[in-house]
Amino acid sequence: MSEVAFADGARVRIVDLGKPGHVRTPQYVRGKVGVIERFGGTYENPEDRAYGRGRGTAVQLFRVRLRQRDIWPDYPGCEADTLEIEIYEHWLRPEPTGEAQ
Amino acid sequence: MTADHSHSHDHTHPHPVNEDDDMDLTEHEAKFLALKAMLIEQGILDAAEIQARVEVNELKTPHQAARMVARAWVDPAYKARMMADAKQAALELDIPVTEAALVALENTPDLHNVIVCTLCSCYPRSLLGEPPAFYVSKAYRSRTVREPRRVLREFGLTLPEETEIRVHDSNADLRYVVLPQRPDGTEGLSExxxxxxVPRDALIGCAFAKTPS
Structure with a gap:
């Protein structure tokens, strides 16, 4: 197995690949910044598998923790509230430390 | 609908759910029975394998996850194993797990976890059975990530401002189960x-465990 692409705690941006069809990255987190919560294992890329392509294309899956305020600027809850979501490695880019967004 | 479904009616009678009901099959039932027969005929599956899987499916109820929670409440070593690898912890209690990976999320006075699948209906079926209707509704799926405190209030859970709400979007390959807080007054109860x-909704994060009456 190849090396794990992101370490726990690393800052990442979820990019918008603009990919249509059976993708597992919902619109509401595209472009948002969070940190890697944990590596979730390696899976066949569902974006290919759903169309009968790419069986065996292994991609790494990460759980990303985001602050709700970074997802929804007008989030109606508390400052500390968070959301975690599973994102495949090709939707993630390292994000320099600094202000989110 | 088959061609010989000739009696006129307004669909108030029940359609059959078993192949030996004395009524016409629906299109999906006919397809299901044909596919099953073909799989057996071609030697891809045999009847015993299908029956074995039906038996596994029948074991999938929220009671399985409730057993894990009860064990975790009384056995700190088990709880540690469950938090590290919930799939292994389920297998330890002879729960047949069909998911690739299971993650346990512990609720505490400082942190309340709640699970949603915004994209469809990803759910830890081995531990909880089929998801409830609310879980697959567009309202729950869209609102839980956007305004979780309001959604939880509608379930009767008002959480203090100091408690962090953590929403888990179960959108890909992992599946989640909540370990609710142990209620007061339960010392000495059996597993x-x-x-x-432990009600089903407590295992999703939409309820608390009940206090003994």
Whole structure:
């Protein structure tokens, strides 16, 4: 197995690949910044598998923790509230430390 | 609908759910029975394998996850194993797990976890059975990530401002189960009595465990 692409705690941006069809990255987190919560294992890329392509294309899956305020600027809850979501490695880019967004 | 479904009616009678009901099959039932027969005929599956899987499916109820919660409440070493690898912890209790990976999320006075699948209906079926109607509704799926405190209030859970709400979007390959807080006044209860205090919704993060009456 190849090396794990992101370490726990690393800052990442979820990019918008603009990919249509059976993708597992919902619109509401595209472009948002969070940190890697944990590596979730390696899976066949569902974006290919759903169309009968790419069986065996292994991609790494990460759980990303985001602050709700970074997802929804007008989030109606508390400052500390968070959301975690599973994102495949090709939707993630390292994000320099600094202000989110 | 088959061609010989000739009697006129307004669909108030029940359509059959078993192949030996004395009524016409629906299109999906006919397809299901044909596919099953073909798989057996081609030697891809045999009847015993299908029956074995039906039996596994019938074991999938929220009681399985409730057993894990009760064990975790009484056995700190088990709880540690469950937090590290919930799939292994389920297998330890002879729960047949069909998911690739299971993650346990512990609720505490400082942190409340709640699970949603915004994209469809990803759900830990081995531990909880089929998801409830609310879980697959567009309202729950869209609102839980956007305004979780309001959604939880509608379930009767008002959480203090100091408690962090953490929403888990179960959108890909992992599946989640919540370990609710152990209610007060449950010291000395047996594991099976404790398991009876854990409603399904507490395992999703939409309810608390019950206090004993």
């Amino acid at each position: 099976s009595d404790l398991a009876a205090l």
